Amino acid sequence: MAVLAADVYVQHGANARFMTLKAVGADIFYKGAIVVYDLSTGYMQVPAGGSADVFAGIVAEQTTTTAQGNEVLVQTEGEALIVYNSVLQADEGDLLFRDISANSDNPGDLLSAADAATADVAIGRIFRIESLTLGGWVRLHDNSAVATGA
Numbered sequence: 001m002a003v004l005a006a007d008v009y010v011q012h013g014a015n016a017r018f019m020t021l022k023a024v025g026a027d028i029f030y031k032g033a034i035v036v037y038d039l040s041t042g043y044m045q046v047p048a049g050g051s052a053d054v055f056a057g058i059v060a061e062q063t064t065t066t067a068q069g070n071e072v073l074v075q076t077e078g079e080a081l082i083v084y085n086s087v088l089q090a091d092e093g094d095l096l097f098r099d100i101s102a103n104s105d106n107p108g109d110l111l112s113a114a115d116a117a118t119a120d121v122a123i124g125r126i127f128r129i130e131s132l133t134l135g136g137w138v139r140l141h142d143n144s145a146v147a148t149g150a
Contacts, residue, residue, distance in 0.1 A: 002104070002106065003046070003103075003104050003105055003106055004030040004032070004033050004104075004105050004106050005030075006030060007030045007031035007032055007062050008030065008031065008032035008033075008083075008106070008107060008108075009032060010031070010032040010058055010075075010080050010081065010082055010107060011080065011081035012060070012075055012078065012079070012080055013078050013079025013080060013081070013137065014078075014079070015077075015078040015079055016075050016077070016078035016079065016080070017075065017076055017077040017078050018060055018073055018074065018075055018076070019057075019073075019074060019076050020071035020072065020073055020074070021035070021043075021044040021056060021057070021071065021072055021074045021076075022043050022044060022068075022069045022070070022071055022072075023043060023044055023045065023065040023068065023069070023070050023071070023072050024038050024041055024043035024044065024045040024068060025043075025045075025065070025067065025068045026065055026066050026067060027045070027046065027064075027065055028062070028063075028064050028065075029046070029059045029062065029063045029064075029065065029072045029105075030059060030062050030105070031059055031060065031061055031062045032058060032059060032107060033046060033058070033059040033105035033106070033107075034046075034047065034055070034058060034098060034104070034105050034106070034107055034110070034123070035047075035056045035057060035058070035059055035072070035074060035105065036048075036053035036054060036055055036056050036098070037053065037054045037055075037056045038053060039053065039054060041068075043068060043069070044056045044072065044074065046105035047098065047100070047102075047103050047104060047105055048103060053100075053121075054121070055098060055121060055122075055123040055140075056074060056076065057074035057075050057076040057077075057140065058074065058075045058080055058082075058107070058140070059072060059073070059074055059075075060073040060074060060075050061073050075140065076140070077140055077141070078139070078140060079127075079137050079138065079139055079140070080124075080137070080138055080140060081130060081134065081135055081136070081137050081138075082096070082107045082110065082135050082136060082137075082138050083107065083108060083133070083134065083135035084096060084107055084108060084109075084110035084111070084112070084135055084136070085099075085108060085109060085110060085111055085112075085115065086111075086112065086115060087112075087129065087131075087132050087133075087135050087136060088112065088114075088129075088132070089129050089132075090114070091112040091113070091114070091126050091129060091136060092126055092127065092128060092129050092136070093125070093126065093127070094112055094113040094114070094125070094126050095113050095116075095122040095124070095125055095126070096110050096111070096112060096113075096122065096123055096124055096125070096126050096136070096138050097110065097111045097112070097113065097115075097116040097120040097121060097122050097123065098110060098111075098120060098121050098122075098123055099111050099116070099117070099120055100119060100120055100121060101117070101120075110123065112126070122141075123138070123140060123141075124138040124139050124140040124141050125138065125139050125141070126138050127139055
């Protein structure tokens with residue numbers, strides 16, 4: 001898949017927690033985008049690659065930022081229904097990973113544990129597969145678990 005050029009649908013669960021996070025600079029943050037903390041600046045951004053970028057959450061509403069420190073509403077915790085790469089019923093109970101080599105904010109580029117490569121970073125645990133086309137319910141967390149390879 002490719003980085004987002006439009007909003008994508010992500011359903012938020014009843015236990016979702018939303019916070020405004022400060023952006024690293026001018027950008028368009030599309031609804032449904034995966035965002036990370038840039039550990040060198042402490043600000044939130046779309047993935048730029050590298051295992052140093054820790055998962056921050058999922059953008060809740062499209063926002064255009066014009067400068068560093070502008071705020072973006074992000075789901076940081078709770079459950080989200082996400083359509084990701086190669087959904088399988090067998091994924092239920094597994095971690096869901098951000099493919100750091102993809103450098104993508106697109107949730108479609110997320111990987112189940114079976115497809116994750118060494119150093120990919122977990123964003124949460126898949127606790128229910130809704131369907132192969134609707135994706136899976138994921139309990140988001142800020143645990144920085146790293147894949148050891150498929």
